[in-house]
Every structure is written in C-alpha cells, then in structure tokens.
Amino acid sequence: MSRKIYVFDTTLRDGEQVPGAKLNKRQKLEIAQQLAKLGVDIIEAGFPCSSPGDLEAVKAVSEQVKGPIITGLARAVNQDIDMVWEAVQHAERPRIHIFLGSSDVHLSKKLRQDRESALSMAVDAVRYAKRFCEDVEYSTEDASRTDFEYLCRIVDAVIRAGATVVNIPDTVGYAVPEEFGDLIRRLKENVQALDKIVLSVHCHNDLGLAVSNSMAAIRNGANQVECTINGMGERAGNASLEEIVMLLRTRHASYGAHTDIRTEEIYRTSRLVSRLMNIPVQPNKAIVGSNAFAHSSGIHQDGILKDRTTYEIMKPEDVGVRQNKIVLTARSGRAALRHRLNDLGYTLESDQFERVYNRFLNVADRKKEIAGQDLRSIVEIELTKVTETYSFHSLQIMSGNTMVPMASVTLTREGKQHTDAAAGNGPVNAVFACIDRIVGQQGILTDYDLKAVTMGKDALGEAMVRVEIGDVVYSGIGTSPDVIEASARAYLNAYNRFFANSH
Structure with missing residues (x-):
C-alpha cells in the first residue's frame, strides 16, 4: 500500500531568507494561494517575531488561504509562541512550529546552555504552545550533528509533552544519505512514541545532498518532508519540492510512497516564486529549468522524434511545461x-x-x-515590478578602449524627466552612477549577472543585480536586446524595490 508523504513548504520562511528575496504581504499571499493550488499539506508562512511586517503577512495568509495547515516559526520562548499564535489563530488549520538547537556546538556556542536545561526548555515550550493549539511541531535544530542518545531523549520528551510532529533537520547540510537514512531508522527503533506522531525531516543543500538525504529519510520511515520551491533557502538552499515530488512519482515502485501535489502546477509555481523573489532559476535546474526538457544533440533529437520516452522519463506537461x-x-x-x-x-x-x-x-x-x-x-x-518611483526613459553611452566611458540617463518620476551624466570605469558602471545621482542614493553593487535569454545575435539580454542600499540587499532584474539597457533596468528595479519598502 502506498504511504502518503506530507509536503511541508517553507518557501515563505526559509526560502525568503535568501539575501534580496524579501517579500511583502501581498507577494507572500500570492505565493501562498498558489501553494494551496499546488496542493501542499502545510505552508510555513513566516517567522512572526522577526518583524511586524512578517507578523502581518502570516496573519493575512492564515485568514485568506484555505486548505493547507498554516504555521509560523517560533524559538522555544513564550513571547515567540505568543506571536505565532496571534498570527495563525484564525487559520482553518493552525499549527505552532517551535525550534531549539540540540547539538553540543549549538548548545555551547550559540545558546550557552547545557543539555539538561535545553531539554527542560524544549518541554516547557511545547507544553506552553499546547495551551493554544492542538497541532504543535517541534524541531531539533542541527539534529544530524547531535549526540544520538540525547536526541532520543529530546524526541521522546517533546512527544510526551504533546508534540504532534517532530522534525529532524540537517540544518547545515552536513549529513550524507546513508548516515541520515540510518539516523531516521534508529530513531524509529529507539523512540516507540514516534509511531504515534508525524516524523518530519528538513534538509539543507550545503553539500548538494538535500534531496538525496530527504529521500533516504523517506525510505527509512519519515512521513513529512520540509522543502521549498526551486530549492530556495539559506546559504546553498533547501531540499527542492519539485524534485522530491517528481522522484516519488517517477520512481514510485522504488519508494512505495506518494504526495497529493498537483504536479501540473509545479512549473507555474516555480516561475511565480522566481519572479516575486527576483531570483532566476538556473537553466539546468531539474524539473523546472529552461533546459530540463530541451534536446540539442542530434542523436537525442532523432530519438525524441521517434518516441519521447527514449530520452525523457517525465512528460513536460505533467509538471505544467507546455511545448x-x-x-x-x-x-x-x-x-x-x-x-x-x-x-x-x-x-x-x-x-x-x-x-x-x-x-x-x-x-x-x-x-x-x-x-x-x-x-x-x-x-x-x-x-x-513594484510601484515604480522612477521609470526608465532613455540612455546614451560614449565608450571605447581609449577613452573614459561616459553615460547620460533619463528617468521619469511623477511625469517629470530627470537627466544626469557620469563617468565610470565601464559603460555599465557609468550608467549605474547616473542612476545613483538621480535617485539621491549610493547603492553598493554586490552581485551582477548577465545572460542571453535565447540564442542568436539579437538575443534578449537579461541582467540580474543585487544592490545593498541602507544595509539591506535588494535584487533587480531587467531585459532588453541592449545589454546596457537591461543592466540599467535591473539596477533601477532594485531601487524601486527599496523605495517601495521604505514607504
């Protein structure tokens, strides 16, 4: 009999922790509504104690998105738990999610606590959360580097305190599949109470093994997997939802498990998250990358024309890709x-x-x-695009290998044109300097990427920038057949996100 795997989506919490990917309330709500349409079982809508804006965003998701369980993250302190409950109490199906470090390195270096005091803190937090909400999840942060006997004690204690879900995270992506699968198996053998609750895993991708570790955990008895759209997340990212879902579907006989995800919504959801977070999807990304169903080899093309199964193990339309x-x-x-x-x-x-x-x-x-x-x-x-404080009008460039590049840029604000000129160490740098002068800010370019969207001499250029403005990093994307214009539009897009966030 096929076993159901619950899909816990943390795109709006862990995924949003990518620098420059900050979402406002409207954007979070738009993504959450699409996640519900995709069919995820749980949406972690944010970290309410992190900011008043995130608290309001989680509230909006809880009140307006129907179907999935809605949760928010809390540290193992009463104030955090109070804020999560304030945010999710009106959800159709609310959950409180609590976490606390369990490895010796987290206890000694970060929390400055010993094992016994941390264990007591965990139990007290779960008991406190149960006053408000029947569904309480507890995460043993950095579980993959935690002493096994101590980890068993924590898991058993929080279940006895009332936890309905226990999550075993590979917080820093240290685990390898054989070890992580074995950890889940041994936990189930040693903590009998795990048979009565949902056992979850949350894997990071620091060594590129987040999906592999998640699948090893599923094979060994985990029945909830925490993941994100496009594998978005802290540092190298999280386990990719689309990869796990399509693995279970494509290799069902191997795993004997399934999800309730509506796979035809995968591509649409991927593009929405990419667009609203301003983080491009790499072309060779499994399932949702632009090359995932592309074939350039003559041998491959010949095989595909005769029978698509020669070189495709999934149908593009199954994940919502239309050819x-x-x-x-x-x-x-x-x-x-x-x-x-x-x-x-x-x-x-x-x-x-x-x-x-x-x-x-x-x-x-x-x-x-x-x-x-x-x-x-x-x-x-x-x-x-957010509401544009400034819109792009035009630019002019003077450049060459024997002269200092010069740029003149015209932007429009409230119907009035603003023009300025500047020199730079290259034409793009000169354009960025012009924009800085017009908007009256000094942005620090932290990342710049330029690529061709399609092939050919007249290919559309797509520029991606990350700009630090006032200690916050904002991302921007722009396109144009002219790569300097594309760069200018991307830089201006980042500034407009800054101005929108400032209002």
Whole structure:
C-alpha cells in the first residue's frame, strides 16, 4: 500500500531568507494561494517575531488561504509562541512550529546552555504552545550533528509533552544519505512514541545532498518532508519540492510512497516564486529549468522524434511545461499575444496585460522574433515590478578602449524627466552612477549577472543585480536586446524595490 508523504513548504520562511528575496504581504499571499493550488499539506508562512511586517503577512495568509495547515516559526520562548499564535489563530488549520538547537556546538556556542536545561526548555515550550493549539511541531535544530542518545531523549520528551510532529533537520547540510537514512531508522527503533506522531525531516543543500538525504529519510520511515520551491533557502538552499515530488512519482515502485501535489502546477509555481523573489532559476535546474526538457544533440533529437520516452522519463506537461513553437513578431496584435500568454500558462488582468503588451512592442521593434523564453522573461519582469518611483526613459553611452566611458540617463518620476551624466570605469558602471545621482542614493553593487535569454545575435539580454542600499540587499532584474539597457533596468528595479519598502 502506498504511504502518503506530507509536503511541508517553507518557501515563505526559509526560502525568503535568501539575501534580496524579501517579500511583502501581498507577494507572500500570492505565493501562498498558489501553494494551496499546488496542493501542499502545510505552508510555513513566516517567522512572526522577526518583524511586524512578517507578523502581518502570516496573519493575512492564515485568514485568506484555505486548505493547507498554516504555521509560523517560533524559538522555544513564550513571547515567540505568543506571536505565532496571534498570527495563525484564525487559520482553518493552525499549527505552532517551535525550534531549539540540540547539538553540543549549538548548545555551547550559540545558546550557552547545557543539555539538561535545553531539554527542560524544549518541554516547557511545547507544553506552553499546547495551551493554544492542538497541532504543535517541534524541531531539533542541527539534529544530524547531535549526540544520538540525547536526541532520543529530546524526541521522546517533546512527544510526551504533546508534540504532534517532530522534525529532524540537517540544518547545515552536513549529513550524507546513508548516515541520515540510518539516523531516521534508529530513531524509529529507539523512540516507540514516534509511531504515534508525524516524523518530519528538513534538509539543507550545503553539500548538494538535500534531496538525496530527504529521500533516504523517506525510505527509512519519515512521513513529512520540509522543502521549498526551486530549492530556495539559506546559504546553498533547501531540499527542492519539485524534485522530491517528481522522484516519488517517477520512481514510485522504488519508494512505495506518494504526495497529493498537483504536479501540473509545479512549473507555474516555480516561475511565480522566481519572479516575486527576483531570483532566476538556473537553466539546468531539474524539473523546472529552461533546459530540463530541451534536446540539442542530434542523436537525442532523432530519438525524441521517434518516441519521447527514449530520452525523457517525465512528460513536460505533467509538471505544467507546455511545448509550443509559436513565435511572435512586432506585427502580432493583442489577440495573438494574449493567446500565446495563455499557452504559456499566464492569465493577466487588463492592466497587467497592457504593461506586458507595451514592453513586448518595445522589444519586438528591436528584435526580429519573440520566442517563448523571451516572452516569459518580459512577463515575469513586468509583473515583478513594484510601484515604480522612477521609470526608465532613455540612455546614451560614449565608450571605447581609449577613452573614459561616459553615460547620460533619463528617468521619469511623477511625469517629470530627470537627466544626469557620469563617468565610470565601464559603460555599465557609468550608467549605474547616473542612476545613483538621480535617485539621491549610493547603492553598493554586490552581485551582477548577465545572460542571453535565447540564442542568436539579437538575443534578449537579461541582467540580474543585487544592490545593498541602507544595509539591506535588494535584487533587480531587467531585459532588453541592449545589454546596457537591461543592466540599467535591473539596477533601477532594485531601487524601486527599496523605495517601495521604505514607504
């Protein structure tokens, strides 16, 4: 009989801890509604004690998103637990999630506590949470580096205190599959009470083993897996939801387990998270990368044309990827564009469509054909935009290998144009300096990436930047057939996110 694996999605909490990926309340709510449509069992909507904004966002998700269990994270202190309950109490199915370090390195270096006091703290926290909520999850932070006998004592004690879910995290991605699977098996053998509650795992990807460790845990008896869309998360990220789900579906005979995820919503969810967090998905990312179902080898193409199963173990449509070769040009009207957007899975409001249409025309005037990847990039960047304090108008560049690069940039604010000029050590640097001068801020560029969205000399360029403004990192993305313009739009996008966050 197939065993159900509960999918605990922490994109809105652990996934959001990526620098530059901060979401506002509206964005969190939009992602949470899509996660519910995807069919996740639990949504960890945030860390309410981290900020008033996160508290309000978790409240909004709890009140408006129906279906999944809604939870928030709390340290093992009463004040945190109070705030989580304040945030999730109106959820259709609320849960309080508590964590506390359990490894000796966490106890001695971070918490400055001994094992017995930490154990007492854990039990007291679970008992306190049970006053408010029947469903309480407890996480033994850094479990994979915790003394096994002590870990057993903690797990047994918090279950006796009322925990309904116990989570075993590989917090720093230290485990390897054989060891981690064995840890789960030994825990189930030594703590009999685990048979009465949900045993969860939460794996990080520091050594690239988050999914492998999660699957080893499932094979050895874990029945909840904590993961994120696109593997987003702290440092190298978390276990990827889409990879775990499709592993269980594609290799069902090997694992004898399933999820209730609606897999046809995977790609749409991936793109939404990428767009709202302004974090591109790497092309070779399993399941959702742009190359995941692409074939360039002549031998592969020949096999695919004869039978797709020769080189594909999953159908693209099973994860919501639509294969379509329709190409748009500047002569394509609104009807053709809307039809193509529908084919790609986008349903836009009228104002959103007009923004996309205007940007489409702007790009199509300079690029012969607009392929699917071009259009996806245009749509996702236009929909990512927060309310624009400044909008891009134009730029001019003077550059060469024997002169100091100069740039002039014009931005629009409240209908009024603002122009400034600056020199730089390159044309992109000069453009960024112009934007700094116009907006009256001094941004520090911490990351810059430029790639071609499609192939060919007239390929659409996509620029991604991360800019530190006032001790906070903001990300931005921009596209254009002109890579300097794409860079300018990305840098301005980051500033507009800063201004939106400041209001």
